[in-house]
Amino acid sequence: MTxxxxWMALALNMVFLLRNGDAQLEPVFLxxxxxxxxxxxxxxxxxxxxxxxxxxDIVLEQGKAEKLH
Incomplete structure (x- = not known):
């Protein structure tokens, strides 16, 4: 599960970088x-x-994360 x-966290980071990053790197990030x-x-x-x-398990982890914020 870890x-x-x-991988899910890494994918979300890539989406964030794609939105806020350099346009020349878009094909690499995609x-x-x-x-x-x-x-x-x-x-x-x-x-x-x-x-x-x-x-x-994902829903449980999201619930834990929401409690921390």
Missing amino acids: VLKY GLILAQTNIIVHLYVFLTRQGIDVER
Whole structure:
């Protein structure tokens, strides 16, 4: 589950950099976002097949993060 959280955080950082970054780097960031999305989807499918409720864990983590803010 830690790997999935890491990749999701990295993808969100890439989106932030894409929005606020240099326009010349957009193709690089888009490529990275697509690659990370592919990895996230494969991880989601793998973890779901292992019997892990990924969506429930994500909601729980979001709840923890909201309590900290």
